[in-house]
Amino acid sequence: MSFSPLLQQLIQALRCLPGVGPKSAQRMALHLLERDRQAALSLAQSLQEACERVGQCQSCRTLSEEPICALCADEQRDHSLLCVLESPVDMLAVEQTGGYQGVYFVLGGHLSPIDGIGPEDLGIRQLLQRLQQGEIRELILATNPTVEGEATAHYILEQIEDPHLKVSRIAHGVPVGGELEFVDGGTLAHALAGRRSLRKEIS
Template sequence: MAKSIAGPEIERLIQLLAKLPGLGPRSARRAALHLVKKREPILRPLTAAMADALEKVGECSVCGNIDTSDPCTICRDPARDQSVVVVVEDVSDLWALERAKALNAAYHVLGGVLSPLEGIGPEDLTIRQLVERVSKGEVKELVIAVNATVEGQTTAHYLMDQLEGLDVRATRLAHGVPVGGELDYLDEGTLSAAMRSRTAL
């Protein structure tokens, strides 16, 4: 086993950084070194921001978004169409749709997708809370905006089964050619979905 060349505090920082998505051990070492070298301009404000986030940021009890208030800013927005709920896998998907300003609607974060191989079942997601939300009768349309993966589609089908008998219209995101995409570079699945979802000009 390689001997550590840094003190235990830096090693702990590296190990914690390595747990972040997109950071492996090597990237974590570089990030830790950068933080320690830039103590005043970066590390100290980052520490304060993280302490603030720990104390003030939480999960919205209505939709599952991350915010400093509960219900979150989106759920409390009177200008939003609360009768349309966009169902997403994760908060990052919600934020992506918000950046795109795609739809002025409400949201519901599932917290992942069904994945028997990873031991993720319906009880690990917020499917029951979504069904309860729809059962109140105020939601008229659910936009199922899960990723176009096998797990995403399995989750979408399971959702549809759970919503059977409820008075709600379910729609899904169109799949196909991205804006600016070239046909030659697209995979067969995307091309097939685009062809099936073709619309009139």
């Protein structure tokens, strides 16, 4: 048995979602059409409105309905502290910690020559232009601790011309509550290399 052309088209469209294979897409499509058509129509309307109205913040490049997102427009934030991230999801994760009061810049991915993603495909040029304005005193490179994320952070560091700009990298180490025997070697090596003193240095 084969599905009708429109149903097959819907199944194929649902496969664009991450982690959704043929069987999952098929179940989703059949559920929406058989059991909840009103939800399907609402989903379609929400998708259309989001695609038409949600763009990028002109300052940090996160997803926003306004030219400048609420975080960038917040005068209570420290606009001299800039955290560079790969995606809006990473930005949300940092913001949920409640411990960061600076502003953000979203690259929109990471360097990946295998996938054909180079510096021109990310927001690196816009980031460098923002740094040239002289408002930023510290740049936090918070790309993911992957090979691609490390390469992206290193590339950005090489492009920075201002020798007085403080550039830092987020620490990678053992998660809170983790046990050393279950931590992979790379994470443990990072934790040892990034160790900090528990006692104040005597001057």
